[in-house]
Amino acid sequence: MIPLPLARIAEITSGALSGSADPRAVVRGPVVIDSRAVEPGSLFVAIKGARADGHDFAAQAVKAGAVAVLGTRPTEAPTVIVPDVLGALADLATAVAGTLTGTTVIGVTGSAGKTTTKDLLAGLTGRVGPTVAPVGSQNNEIGHPLTVLKADADTRFLVLEFGARDAGHIADLTRIARPSIGMVLNVGTAHLGVFGGKEAIAKAKGELVESLPSDGVAILNADDPLVSEMATRTSARVTFFGRSPAAHVRAEDVRLDERGRAAFTLRTPSGSAPVSLLLYGEHAVSNALAAAAAAYELGLPVATIAAELSAAEPRSRWRMEVADRPDGVTVINDAYNANPDSMRAAFASLAVLGQGRRRFAVIAALRELGEESAALNHDLGRLAGSAGLDGLVVAGPDAEPVLSGAMEAGPPGARIVHVADAEAAAAELAGWLRPGDTVLVKGPRAMELQRAAELLLAGGARQ
Structure with a gap:
C-alpha cells in the first residue's frame, strides 16, 4: 500500500x-x-x-x-x-488507484473461470514486473478494494476479478480502479435466479468492456456469442480468443492426457508455440487462451507465454484439485462453487480421469437459479445419473430434483443416496471406496463440500 x-x-x-x-x-x-x-x-x-x-x-x-x-x-x-465503512473503503481504494500512474489495471469477469484465469495472468505479468492480484476470489465490494489497496508505486500490473450479484455491480467496481484491459470469459448460468436470464447476465458482464478507454483492449471469447457481441459495446480495440478460426489467439490440436490435462498449439498473430497444461480439465484451455490473449497484448513473446502456461500450477484452493491417496483412490476436489456449466465441465473431467476405473461423485443442489431451479437441478441429477457412476451421494437441502433426475437417468438399482452434509457424505463414501477408485466432489460454496474431499483424503492416509 x-x-x-x-x-x-x-x-x-x-x-x-x-x-x-x-x-x-x-x-x-x-x-x-x-x-x-x-x-x-x-x-x-x-x-x-x-x-x-x-x-x-x-x-x-x-x-x-x-x-x-x-x-x-x-x-x-x-x-x-x-458514516459507511464499505463506502469509505471504496473511496480509499479509489484515491490510491488514482496515484498508480505507472500501473496497468487488467480486469477479468465471466460466469466461470475468473479465478483460474486471473491466476494464470498474474503468473504471466509477473514475468514482466511486480504484480498484485487477489488471493482466491476477492471480487466483490469488499475484496476488490482490499486488493487495490495492496498496490504501491512499484506495482506494474494490477490484475483484478470483477464479480456481479446484480446489474451495476461491475460498473461500480470499475470506478475504483479503471481497467485498460478487460477480459470477458463466458456468459453462463451462474446466478441465473438473480439476473433472470443469460441476456441479463451478459448485460452485467459487459459493463467491464463499457468501462474501457478508447486506447484500451477488450479480450473477448470468440466461442461464446453473448461475449463476442460485446465488441459493439466498447470503443477499445478488441482481441478475440478461443478455438474458432476467427480468434486472434486460439488453440489448435487440443488433446488430453490420461489425467485430463490439455495440450495444444497456441497460435497468435506473432507466431505459435506448444502448451502442455498442468491444470486439470479441458475447460482450462479457454482460461489459458484468455490469459494468453492479454499477455500477447502486453507484448510478451509467444514462447514465453507458452512456457509460463505450461509451468502454471493451481494457486487457488478447491478448484479441480486432484490428489491420489496411498491406496490409489483419486479425489477431485472442485468444491469451491458450482453452477450448471461448471458441473458439466467437472463431470467431463471425471470421465477422463476415471476412465477404466470405478467412479463416484459427491454433489449438492445448485443455488441462485430462480424459477428454473427445479428444472436445472433435475438436469444436474440426469447428468450425474448418466455419467457411468458406481455411486452418487447428494448432500444437503433441496435435493429432491437432483435425486429424481439421477434415478431417472441412472441404471436400475443405481446406488444413489441423500445425506445431510459434507461429513456424512465422506462417511458414506468411505464404506464404498476400494483402491484405485475415482471420486468427484463438487457443489455450491455454502455446502462446504471441500470438507468431504479432505476427509476422504485423510481417511486414505490412515490406511
Missing part, C-alpha cells in the same frame, strides 16, 4: 479521527478486515456482519500492530469514524 497518514485517510473517507488517533500516524498496509491478519502498520476495517462485529476486535487489532481502525463508531483504539 502507498503510505498514508491518518489525517489523509480521514480526508479521503470524509471521516473524523477519534480523540486517541494521531493524525500524523502513518498506515503502511496492509488494509485488512480480519484482526488475525493484522501486521505492523495495518489499517483494520471494522465491518459489522451477521455473526460478528469488527468493532469488537478493534483493541485486539491495534495490539497486533494496526495503526488505527476504520469504523462507524468510536472504539477502544484509535479510529477513523465514517
Whole structure:
C-alpha cells in the first residue's frame, strides 16, 4: 500500500479521527478486515456482519500492530469514524488507484473461470514486473478494494476479478480502479435466479468492456456469442480468443492426457508455440487462451507465454484439485462453487480421469437459479445419473430434483443416496471406496463440500 497518514485517510473517507488517533500516524498496509491478519502498520476495517462485529476486535487489532481502525463508531483504539465503512473503503481504494500512474489495471469477469484465469495472468505479468492480484476470489465490494489497496508505486500490473450479484455491480467496481484491459470469459448460468436470464447476465458482464478507454483492449471469447457481441459495446480495440478460426489467439490440436490435462498449439498473430497444461480439465484451455490473449497484448513473446502456461500450477484452493491417496483412490476436489456449466465441465473431467476405473461423485443442489431451479437441478441429477457412476451421494437441502433426475437417468438399482452434509457424505463414501477408485466432489460454496474431499483424503492416509 502507498503510505498514508491518518489525517489523509480521514480526508479521503470524509471521516473524523477519534480523540486517541494521531493524525500524523502513518498506515503502511496492509488494509485488512480480519484482526488475525493484522501486521505492523495495518489499517483494520471494522465491518459489522451477521455473526460478528469488527468493532469488537478493534483493541485486539491495534495490539497486533494496526495503526488505527476504520469504523462507524468510536472504539477502544484509535479510529477513523465514517458514516459507511464499505463506502469509505471504496473511496480509499479509489484515491490510491488514482496515484498508480505507472500501473496497468487488467480486469477479468465471466460466469466461470475468473479465478483460474486471473491466476494464470498474474503468473504471466509477473514475468514482466511486480504484480498484485487477489488471493482466491476477492471480487466483490469488499475484496476488490482490499486488493487495490495492496498496490504501491512499484506495482506494474494490477490484475483484478470483477464479480456481479446484480446489474451495476461491475460498473461500480470499475470506478475504483479503471481497467485498460478487460477480459470477458463466458456468459453462463451462474446466478441465473438473480439476473433472470443469460441476456441479463451478459448485460452485467459487459459493463467491464463499457468501462474501457478508447486506447484500451477488450479480450473477448470468440466461442461464446453473448461475449463476442460485446465488441459493439466498447470503443477499445478488441482481441478475440478461443478455438474458432476467427480468434486472434486460439488453440489448435487440443488433446488430453490420461489425467485430463490439455495440450495444444497456441497460435497468435506473432507466431505459435506448444502448451502442455498442468491444470486439470479441458475447460482450462479457454482460461489459458484468455490469459494468453492479454499477455500477447502486453507484448510478451509467444514462447514465453507458452512456457509460463505450461509451468502454471493451481494457486487457488478447491478448484479441480486432484490428489491420489496411498491406496490409489483419486479425489477431485472442485468444491469451491458450482453452477450448471461448471458441473458439466467437472463431470467431463471425471470421465477422463476415471476412465477404466470405478467412479463416484459427491454433489449438492445448485443455488441462485430462480424459477428454473427445479428444472436445472433435475438436469444436474440426469447428468450425474448418466455419467457411468458406481455411486452418487447428494448432500444437503433441496435435493429432491437432483435425486429424481439421477434415478431417472441412472441404471436400475443405481446406488444413489441423500445425506445431510459434507461429513456424512465422506462417511458414506468411505464404506464404498476400494483402491484405485475415482471420486468427484463438487457443489455450491455454502455446502462446504471441500470438507468431504479432505476427509476422504485423510481417511486414505490412515490406511
